[in-house]
Amino acid sequence: xxxxxxxxxxxxxxxxxxxxxxxxxxxxxxxxxxxxxxxxxxxxxxxxxxxxxxxxxxxxxxxxxxxxxxxxxxxxxxxxxxxxxxxxxxxxxxxxxxxxxxxxxxxxxxx
Amino acid sequence: xxxxxxxxxxxxxxxxxxxxxxxxxxxxxxxxxxxxxxxxxxxxxxxxxxxxxxxxxxxxxxxxxxxxxxxxxxxxxxxxxxxxxxxxxxxxxxxxxxxxxxxxxxxxxxxx
Numbered sequence: 001x002x003x004x005x006x007x008x009x010x011x012x013x014x015x016x017x018x019x020x021x022x023x024x025x026x027x028x029x030x031x032x033x034x035x036x037x038x039x040x041x042x043x044x045x046x047x048x049x050x051x052x053x054x055x056x057x058x059x060x061x062x063x064x065x066x067x068x069x070x071x072x073x074x075x076x077x078x079x080x081x082x083x084x085x086x087x088x089x090x091x092x093x094x095x096x097x098x099x100x101x102x103x104x105x106x107x108x109x110x111x
Numbered sequence: 112x113x114x115x116x117x118x119x120x121x122x123x124x125x126x127x128x129x130x131x132x133x134x135x136x137x138x139x140x141x142x143x144x145x146x147x148x149x150x151x152x153x154x155x156x157x158x159x160x161x162x163x164x165x166x167x168x169x170x171x172x173x174x175x176x177x178x179x180x181x182x183x184x185x186x187x188x189x190x191x192x193x194x195x196x197x198x199x200x201x202x203x204x205x206x207x208x209x210x211x212x213x214x215x216x217x218x219x220x221x222x223x
């Protein structure tokens with residue numbers, strides 16, 4: 001089976017740093033994705049990790065620890081437009097196995 | 112840029128109606144997916160297809176069917192719509208199953 005956990009909601013202040021955690025238990029692992037979804041819109045791809053460590057992309061970074069079944073998305077210099085849901089998705093091994101999504105974390109950025 | 116287009120942004124249908132949700136992608140992707148998204152439940156996979164005329168059940172296929180007659184088009188069919196199928200429906204495509212998925216803008220379906 002597959003299980004992906006993320007906090008349901010988070011609030012952070014404009015200009016601050018926020019870390020959104022994702023833990024997973026899957027039968028096989030072959031990569032983890034983060035998506036951003038603004039209210040009423042489609043999810044859009046943010047990052048992909050398949051090896052342990054930190055991947056940095058501008059104000060956004062994503063970290064993976066395969067041994068701990070753990071990832072986080074780090075957002076720096078928060079802006080109001082970062083208010084959105086952030087979805088963690090895991091790719092299992094082999095064959096035609098679609099991504100499994102967590103329920104998402106709704107981030108509210110306040111002034 | 113990959114474009115995934117869903118035929119309607121909003122739909123209102125009556126209980127018992129047959130409903131067709133259409134999705135078209137323009138990047139020659141092999142794989143296409145239908146999800147529904149509900150508050151507190153996240154994205155749940157209904158069906159996916161990894162080739163023309165091929166389909167696989169996802170986590171919640173009951174009450175739905177799909178059709179993929181052409182590579183670029185993947186249709187979701189609600190044979191007899193029910194109120195518990197009121198939801199946001201998202202179509203996605205990817206070059207390979209398990210790689211980055213590109214999503215359409217979503218169809219918010221209300222069944223009354």
